[in-house]
Amino acid sequence: MLLNNNVLFASKSSVYFRFLLTIAAGIFLFQNSFAQTKTDRNGSHIVQIDTLWLKDELNSDSIWLIKGEDNPIFKALNFDDSQWELRESAVKAYDDKGISWLRMKFKVAPHLLKTPICLDVSQNGASEIYLDGELLDSVGVIGAGKPEVTEISKRFPKSFSVSDTGIHVIAVRYQNLPVVNTFNDIESNMLSGFLSAFKSFNTSFRDANLYYQKTIEKNFRNTNVLTALSGIFCALAFVHILLFCFYYKGWYNLYFGLYNLSIGLICFFIYKMHTTLDIMQNVFYARGIFVTLIVFCTTLTGFTNTLFGRSRIRRIIMLGIGGFAFVASFIAPMISVLMVPLYLFAVLIESLFIIIRAMLRRERTAFIVGGGILACFGYVILLFFVSMLGKSNPINNFVDTHTGKALIFILISFPVSISAYLAYQFGKTSNSLQRQLAEVKRLSIRSLEQEHEKQQILENQKSVLEDQVRSRTQDLQDEKQKSDELLLNILPQEVAEELKEHGSTKTRYHEEVSVIFTDFVNFTQNSEKWGAERMIKELHEDFTAFDHIMEKHGLEKIKTIGDAYLAVCGLPMKTANHAERAIKAALDILDYVNEKAQLSEENALQIRIGIHSGPLVAGIVGVKKFAYDIWGDTVNTAARLEQNSAAGKINISESTYELVKDNYIFENRGLIEAKGKGAIPMYFVTSAINNVKS
Incomplete structure (x- = not known):
């Protein structure tokens, strides 16, 4: 990410803010210790890398040579850099001059040959690092006007090793970030405060294996502590805010819940800052800490004043000052920055004063809360006075050793005492x-005696009610069975079950089915001779026989349209041999019609059948008098095949023919013109080659 000019370095007027941000955001961000630099200043400036350098993680900053120019030959191993200046004395002169080069010569002790070594780099610009003229690693991207920087260093830098004790060269092409005035821009000030904690370029030799191990262990330890603290305080916040929701008069629950939430969020933001090296993300988390600190102060004063x-x-x-500081952090950031330290100090002194005064008044609850607060303030005061002592002081050494534990103690002492209260x-x-x-129990016993009397009355009616319930239940079951049978007579079983369970059904797409369409050829002429009553009787008799045939071969009847009969095979459950089943059903229909014609040759009905295989859509349309139906080009094609069939013939399409061509004998009709379809290939089914299992 290319950093904008207006979010890089604050002016001198924002030094106070950078100091505040360094304290707020730097608690867990970087924990590296910088020891005294060990150099070999013998005129040639060659560093001897030995075990002390790697284990003690000594800083090599002071022996870099620097040149404020940009030339690719500077990376060469044998380049003469004797005229270059020492970076220690010239760094300020080159910080704001764009691209510069740094070089350092080193030797590796014999016992460290082929030992993995890495360069731990921290910077506020972009760099390219070369080892003996070859690119080793890079941080950021060096640009024409300004660098593109998203991180200050790499958590796991690339490692290298050397196989000889000769002279080697580390050359660094470096571009620093430009300085701009960002007085009233809080994000810019946070960014400059964050970057001001680092030199323009700083690196140390590390034992790669030991460095990676320490980094992983440190990340694991800090992650566990911070996530545990964040989870504990957020859980406490949830509980007390929930208590306030149930008892809205207990404002102390709301204040304490938000107080715990602010501590949990601060721990979370510190954890996120510790686990990422991305600059803008760290700026975002630093701002989150700053805003959450205002909430911390406001809820603390609200809690102590309420109690x-x-x-x-x-x-x-x-509370008004805290609210004003919170709003100002978004509207007028610099006003908020100036207010927050004073507000924090005032809140701490006020809370201490209020609780001590309550303890002097011998309020029992004040002793419970005051114990934790006094312990917290006492340790803070101890840290303040000890920090004024020399490093050789044993008390100071003890405090330095147990700083992490002390911070945890300070964080949990006050919440624990409040929880105790x-x-x-x-x-x-x-x-x-x-x-x-x-008292409620006494009244309940009396109520139970009265309830017992009522129970006696109800017991007398129980047997009568049970008989009525059994009778009514049986009636309902009978009615349900009838309605289920009626529904199954209208719809497929799977569709009926879906309709009963959900109250509606979804229209479904079926990729491969076979549609059979039948129509009586001479039905109209015969119906004029028969009359309506016999016509309906004949249709009922024929369609009932068709229904049995469909059930026999696993086809689903869809509907009848006058003297036409529509059925389909392959839905709602997918069927592999749907075309085979459809043709068998069609042959059985022809056998039935022929047998019936032999009994009454004068008024015998003749039928033509069309079958087509393909995809279609099936479902229920409407909410009243609904019926299961099918739609699609497959249905229309089946109708056209039936129309172009002949009496006593089964006319099938080419798609159906391809599915059953090995099992039947066909008459190829060639291309036949069909209404709305054009010329399509058609086949008459003559007979079966052999018996095929259904």
Whole structure:
């Protein structure tokens, strides 16, 4: 990500803000210790890399040679850099001059040959690192006007090793970020405050294996601690905010819940800053810490004033200042930056004063809360005075050794004491409720006696009601069975089950089915001779026989349209041999019609049949008098095949023919003109070659 000019370095007027951001965002961001630099200043400036360098992680910053020009020959191993300046004395002169080169010569001790070594780099620009003229690693991208920088260093830099004790050269092509004025831009000030903690370019030799191991262990340890603290405080926040929702008069629950939430978020933001090297993400998390710190101060003063404060005006003023600082952090950031340190100091002093005063008044609850707060303040004061002592002081050494534990103690002491207070309050409330419950129990016993009398009356009617329920249940089951049978007579079983379960059905696409369409050839002429009553009787008799044939071969009847009969094979359940089943059903229909014609040759009905295979859509349309139906070009084609068939013939399409051509004998009709379809190939089914299992 290319950083904009207006978000890089603050002007001198924002030094105060950078100092504040360095304290707020730098707690867990970088934990590297910089020891004294060990150099070999013998005129040739050749560094001897030995075990002490790698294990003690000594800084090599002071022996770099620097040149404020950009020339690719500077990376060469044998380039003469004797006229270059020492970076230690010339770094300020080159910081703002665009691209510069740094070189350092080194030798590796014999016992460290082929040992993995890495360069731990931190910077506020972009760099290309060369080892003996070959590109080793890079951080950011050097640009024509300004560098593209997204991170200050790499968590796991590339490692290298050397196989001889000769002279080697590390050459660095470096471009620093430009300085701009960003006085009233909070993100820019955060960015400059974040970057000001680093030199323009700094690197140290490290034992790669040891460095990676330490980095992983440190990340694992910090991740566990910070995530655990964040989870604990967020859980406490959830509980107390939930308590406030159930008892809205307990404002102390809301304040304490938000107080814990602010600590949990601060721990979370610090964890995120520790686990990412991305600059803008760190700026975002630093701003989150800053805003959350305002919430921390506001909720702390609200909690202590609600429990122990006697001045309502003071509480309103302190909460108002916190609210103003919170809004100002988005509208006028620099005003908020100037306010927050003073506000934090005022809140801490006020809370300490209010709680000590309550303890002097011998308020029992104040002793519970005050214990944790006094322990917290006491340790902070101890750190302040110890920090003024020399490093050789044993107390100072003890504090330095246990700083991490101390920070955890400071974080949890106050919340634990407040939780103890709230537990005490809950105990008092619980005792009061116990007395009320005893009275409720006495009244309940009396109510139970009255209820027992009512129960006796109800028992007398129980047997009568049970008989009525059994009778009604049986009636309902009978009615349900009838309705189920009626529904299954209208719809396929799977569709009926879906309709009963969901109240509606989805229209489904079926990729491969076979549609059979039949129509009586001379039905109209015969119906004029028969009359309506016999016509309906004949249709009922024929279609009933067709229904049995469809059921026999696993086809699904769709509907009848006058003297036409429509059925399909392959839905709602997919069927592999759908075309075979459809043709068998069609042959059985022809056998039935022929047998019936032999009994009454004068008025015998003749039928023609069309079959087509392909995809279609099936489902239910409408909400009243609904029926299961099918749509698609496959249905229309089957109708056209039936229209172009002949009496006593089964006319099939080419798609159906391809599915069953090995099992039947056909008459190829060639291309036949079909209405709306053009000329399509058609085949008459003559007879079966052999018996094929259904």
